[in-house]
Amino acid sequence: MADSTAPSHTTRPLNVDTWDDFARLVEANNGVWGGCWCMGFHPEGVGKDRTASQNREAKLRHVRARTVQQVLVYEGDQCVGWCQYGPPAEVPNIKNPRAYNETLTAPPDWRIGCLFTDRRYRREGVARAALVAALAAIKEAGGGLVEAYPEQVEGREPQRGAYLHTGPESVFLELGFTRDRRIAKWRWVVQRRVQP
Numbered sequence: 001m002a003d004s005t006a007p008s009h010t011t012r013p014l015n016v017d018t019w020d021d022f023a024r025l026v027e028a029n030n031g032v033w034g035g036c037w038c039m040g041f042h043p044e045g046v047g048k049d050r051t052a053s054q055n056r057e058a059k060l061r062h063v064r065a066r067t068v069q070q071v072l073v074y075e076g077d078q079c080v081g082w083c084q085y086g087p088p089a090e091v092p093n094i095k096n097p098r099a100y101n102e103t104l105t106a107p108p109d110w111r112i113g114c115l116f117t118d119r120r121y122r123r124e125g126v127a128r129a130a131l132v133a134a135l136a137a138i139k140e141a142g143g144g145l146v147e148a149y150p151e152q153v154e155g156r157e158p159q160r161g162a163y164l165h166t167g168p169e170s171v172f173l174e175l176g177f178t179r180d181r182r183i184a185k186w187r188w189v190v191q192r193r194v195q196p
């Protein structure tokens with residue numbers, strides 16, 4: 001059943017029932033990044049030689065095996081965006097892994113992978129709604145320490161949307177995340193504890 005997160009947005013989990021909605025959104029956006037099908041953060045990654053249809057099949061396999069956790073955001077009955085999340089084993093491929101691992105003391109319980117909003121619906125709060133719903137799902141699943149690796153936007157030239165696929169840092173800070181440590185010029189590990 002859909003749950004309300006914002007006046008005009010509803011959210012649903014990505015699963016076999018919502019796969020077609022997700023697929024329509026990805027196909028309307030040329031496979032996203034020319035065919036990644038949101039595979040980048042999964043264990044097998046996008047793969048240099050993998051085709052868009054292979055990535056599509058790989059994503060569908062995760063959906064069928066329930067090894068993906070992803071919130072879809074709807075405007076009416078149209079899926080317009082998502083937020084992928086999961087425990088580190090499901091979301092192992094993060095940005096700047098070397099710097100991250102050098103300063104790692106303990107892994108988080110959860111990671112936010114990537115965010116995406118259809119071009120026609122940007123700056124309408126879709127990513128915010130997706131993240132709010134992902135945090136609610138994490139709470140429902142027992143909570144714990146949530147980490148994300150967003151792009152810093154403050155103090156920087158405006159960035160293209162694609163650059164912000166791990167999310168703009170501002171929306172995480174707005175939702176209670178705080179900076180833990182810097183792992184690249186424009187990237188901090190941000191964390192928030194979610195109570196069960």
Ligand SMILES: CC(C)(COP(=O)(O)OP(=O)(O)OC[C@H]1O[C@@H](n2cnc3c(N)ncnc32)[C@H](O)[C@@H]1OP(=O)(O)O)[C@@H](O)C(=O)NCCC(=O)NCCS
Binds near residue numbers: 032124158
């Ligand atoms: C980054 C992205 C997810 C943001 O989605 P969105 O739905 O437009 O974001 P929201 O409207 O919820 O914005 C929430 C806040 O994030 C920040 N923000 C969003 N887009 C921003 C941008 N382009 N530059 C700076 N800050 C931005 C703002 O603080 C914004 O709040 P405000 O509008 O009240 O100022 C979207 O631009 C996108 O999908 N980009 C492509 C990412 C991609 O390629 N993903 C593929 C993953 S494999």
